[in-house]
Amino acid sequence: MRSQFQEELKSLNIKLLKMGSMVQNIIEVSVQSLAKQDLNRARSVFELDDDIDALELEIEHQCMNLIALQQPIARDLRTIGTILKIITDLERMGDHAVNIAKVTLEIGEDKLIKALIDIPKMARLTEDMVNKSLDAFMHEDIDLAKELDHYDDQVDDLYEAIYLELIEMMLENPDIIKQATQLLFIGRYLERTADHATNIGERIIYMVTGERMKIN
Template sequence: MDTRPNYRQSLAELQRYLMKMGNEVEQQIQQAVQSLTDLDERKAKETVSRDDSIDDMMMRIEERCLRLIALQQPMATDLRIIGMTLKIAIDLERIADHAVDIAKVTLRLSGEKLVKPLVDIPRMAEAAMGMVKDSLLAFTERDIQRAAALAEQDDVVDHIYSSMLQEITGMLGKEPSSNRQWIHLLLVANYLERVADHATNIGEGVIYLVTGKRKDLNL
């Protein structure tokens, strides 16, 4: 019989709130990339303004984690779960920061015409956010197979990034007036590559949480 039902309920609510934060961050990345694809200044500004909400969610999770530790004195597995929840929240907040970075690129390019229709960046964003989804599912389900599979998904993101890097470095200098925009697009690709890295960080944490062993998924 569970002698601390309120504690168990609080732990479950904490993880549900983390998933809510993950959903908000996913929407923020999608909106940021869409703002860039359409050069939509309104969507870019909305993305930037949503960041305060994400920061607030991160602080709420931190407060809940610290309260559980202080009042319930969790042991062993529960303590690792709470610590992992806080670590994931930090990763999600940093992903949200990258959404803001992308939105700011949109604002810098406002009024211009894109040097080419964006194909690789939306593909990269979809792959990276798919990794974030899977990393969060791996955490909630304690699924180490799903977590380990993030390594292969990260390879996909890295391949797209490498292709973009090769293309853009080849274009620089051909039309000097376009150099600034090419560099901004490469920055966006770099932000998305970092999003994928945060997802692998979460996956590594899940593997450690379940097995007690550390595994590097970002080789």
């Protein structure tokens, strides 16, 4: 029974890493579609999100079956519970990427009011956070999980810089208010994505130690 449980857990870990990779990709695609104003690429984000949703359901179903058939206790149960929570965070990250794609389609081919510098930086940081959060999960590394707070602070700082810059631009030129607001939404979606990665870090700490700790 124990060996079967470990095999099932190994299978779940592989699928979780795959889902994380898919989320990193959808973040990259959504922001690239904005930067290049590639509307077809923006539309592809919806299909990518469907794939993420499908994998989430597959992992959830496997977790529930494992709980029902193996009846895990203590640490094993915490591990499965953590996986269930992580896939929820990952799925919501995918939803934020969809929101970015929707805004990109709204902007369409209109000339961007500013060069996109901080938004791509935010995207790269959030992608790194997804990678590090899952690395922390696989290695049960609570120190790495705690480091996510540092990256989240960087994302927050970039969002604040974007916010202040766009507010100033709107005050100087009310004609750009619509697009400036759209870019603010995109920054906010990336900031929330980073928050979900931080959530994963907190879940890992609980999984390993049994104690709840806020790292943000």
